Amino acid sequence: MQRLLILNGPNLNLLGTRQPEVYGSVTLPMIEENCRKHAQEIGVGVAFEQSNHEGVLIDAIHNAKGNADGIILNAGAYTHTSVALHDALASVDLPAVELHLSNVHAREEFRRVSYISKVVVGQICGFGASGYTLAMDALSGYLSEKDLL
Numbered sequence: 001m002q003r004l005l006i007l008n009g010p011n012l013n014l015l016g017t018r019q020p021e022v023y024g025s026v027t028l029p030m031i032e033e034n035c036r037k038h039a040q041e042i043g044v045g046v047a048f049e050q051s052n053h054e055g056v057l058i059d060a061i062h063n064a065k066g067n068a069d070g071i072i073l074n075a076g077a078y079t080h081t082s083v084a085l086h087d088a089l090a091s092v093d094l095p096a097v098e099l100h101l102s103n104v105h106a107r108e109e110f111r112r113v114s115y116i117s118k119v120v121v122g123q124i125c126g127f128g129a130s131g132y133t134l135a136m137d138a139l140s141g142y143l144s145e146k147d148l149l
């Protein structure tokens with residue numbers, strides 16, 4: 001069975017509490033529940049984590065080697081700043097999907113810069129909470145197509 005790690009970065013624990021016009025009104029626990037339901041429907045295993053700390057996210061990426069077959073990463077604002085997350089993703093050599101709730105390309109200029117885009121299979125952004133299940137389908141399809149699993 002394919003095992004997907006869904007990793008969430010800083011401030012995403014606040015989803016649904018503020019800025020609903022940008023990020024929607026769905027909370028992270030609701031997203032997690034939906035991902036777990038979707039995992040059962042498409043027959044994959046899922047682990048779901050969130051941290052506000054860059055080092056914890058890096059440890060989670062390292063730990064994915066051997067424990068997950070692919071990573072879905074909403075790195076939050078670290079997307080636009082973190083060489084360390086880039087290096088961590090490159091070091092584990094697992095297929096990853098970069099995910100954002102909002103359309104980062106239609107917002108401030110600094111959000112158009114991603115330090116992780118070069119080391120992911122692809123990016124999903126702008127579809128709100130549905131992006132999580134879209135990313136699961138995309139990563140699962142990628143793993144099957146590459147005959148990785």
Ligand code: CA2
Binds near residue numbers: 010011014074075078
């Ligand atoms: O659109 C996304 O998913 C982002 O990764 C969200 C990050 C932002 O820095 C990225 O540019 C795009 C911010 C997450 C903050 O979430 C909040 C939720 C509610 C209230 C305040 C922040």
